[in-house]
Amino acid sequence: MAERCAVIGVGQTHHKAKRDDVSIAGLVREAAKMALADADLTWSDIDAVVIGKAPDMFEGNMMPEIYLAPALGAVGKPMFRVHTAGSVGGSTALVAAHLVSSGIHKRVLTVAYEKQSDSDAMWALSVPQPFAAPLLAGAGGYFAPHIRAYMRRSGAPDHIGRMVAVKDRKNAMRNPYAHLHLADIDMKMVEDSMMLWDPLRYLEACPSSDGAAAMVLAAEDALSGAYPPAWVHGMAMRSEPTMFAGRDQINPQAGRDCSADVYAQAGVTDPRAQFDCAEVYVPFSWYEPMWLENLGFCELGDGWKLTESGATAFDGDIPWNPSGGVLSSNPIGASGMLRFLEVAMQVRGQAGEHQVEGARLALGQAYGGGSQFFAMWVVGSDRP
């Protein structure tokens, strides 16, 4: 039987366009030290280290766990590297959590990062491949047609994407670690920003960030730290192929299956009512209404109505991305872990100005690839 697992320490860097004050090792160490301090632990208390990041070509450092081992106190310990595309930050946390829930380790440090300023993600995503159509468009160009298809299918009006862009940036004003702090953000400012990939405007897209996230996960008999633990109530991963005839890229089956699995583990039957908040991977504005439907927070076709009603706003009944989300900070490899980490902060009551009052149960979600890789966890303040 699986052992109980809890988050007992969290840490993240100040996310910025360029963290040229630190090396990659310095960046990950900054987040890791903060997580250790939060858990009131030192390096020697950690049994194993699990690290994740998006493609190695984003920094030009192959299998970076080899280089980062001493910076993360992993010498003499098991060190593990996960890579599952954009969902990697979430998957990395799940691999670390399984090391605890399987009973193999008592305390595991998990870290995810990206130092995008060391390279150019757009370039690294667009390397020509034999027998493959050159996209040369990065992620936004890939997802824009999916968004168009969603708008057509649901009848959503144009302004929904802009609403999400404004809402998440307003939330980020409450989060001192967020990359973007756009104090004057409003619908007009988003509408006036440059069109990147129709229908996505510049301010409807995530930034390119340097940053890292870290968590300490612990078994029930190894809890520590000043804040209460965030108990893991459910965790799941699902993958589906990139392309085949009939695949629904707008509402992927893998996302539906993954949430069904994690809800069953956590005893969640009505996500909108039962969760107090959610941190969901929304790198482009329209993915909020799309994932609202995919994650079962509303009926199919109604996601945009939920956003429009203000339900997902900070003062709504189900705040989504109170931290500002991926739209406000996007160190790609860490973006998924930040979702998982932020919900842990919420149920531990340590989210400061972006604390959702009384949050006790929350969903963290990350996705990657061509909307085909999903990682999710449910954390709560009650022991499962």
Next chain:
Amino acid sequence: MSATARVVRPVSVASFAQSQNVRRDDERNEVEGLMPVIAEVFGNIGITKDDVDFICSGSTDYLIGGPFSFVMALDAVGVWPPRSESHVEMDGAWALYEAWVLLQEGEIDAALVYSFGRSSLGDLNEILTLQLDPYYEAPLWPDIVSLSALQAQAMIDAGTATEADFAAVASRSRRDALANPKAQVRKDVPPEVLLQDDYVVAPLRRHALPPVTDGAAAIVLAAGDKATAWSERPVWITGFDHRMETHALGARDLTTSPSTARAAEVAGVASGKVDVAELHAPFAHQEQILVEALGLDDSVVINPSGGALAANPIMSAGLIRIGEAAERIRSGRADRAVAHATSGPCLQQNLVCVLEGGA
């Protein structure tokens, strides 16, 4: 350590398959190279992908020179309906570790693990340099053969080995590979002839280097009823651990492998007689370091498959060690085996898996 107190759930290496290991596979892409391997690993035990609960793979983008090489590789399995699936940017032996961890929880009973890589697509010696510290080491381009030569020279300087020892390992490995139809370099050349090779980087002569190999491998892990149903003689994983060393080469004693020794201790290598060991020692001199770290005596058969000196498909060579060791047990030629995988320059990270035959 917490690991010692835990009761290990028996997990069996139920099936193993590997591609023909070749210098250059120009005919097929990664998916096409993997498909027959996946078909074989399921076909061996008469199951399909629907019989496994989890999938985990190991690969590196730097071989193909593009991001997300593992994404399309999933098409070799066909993950529809969607599956619980993960990927490590590590040798497949670590993908197998991740799957083994999940099986330990007792909620799933079977997993598919695979890995792949075409080393021939680029200059592997240069590519592996990109594993080094990107600020202080990689820009100087110390290639992996040169770093391994430093390690071999350290052994000679310490008086623990000679060039003749390296040649003996290379000679034996490639002679043993004559019995392994999947191996790439299979020949019977005596050590004294090998010692006439020129140096590539002194003190390493050509024979002490691994071949450049394109290849793929897969394993099915099973627990509970599936383990006994899928195999007349299950091969149980009875100990499993991996450990990391520092990246600073100057801070390591390159003639020893404390990470292997620690992993062997946690995995319980010494708790029984070892019949056979499959060691992932890409360079001939590394075998001796590993044998000493694992505490193996002269009675242990080392690398009967020919090891990484006979075929070194990057990202699969470690997983293949586990598969080869398991097959020795399944076929009745051994009762207890040690399999090992390595990552990083000069054996920086090491994994040890202990396998035992069941009734």
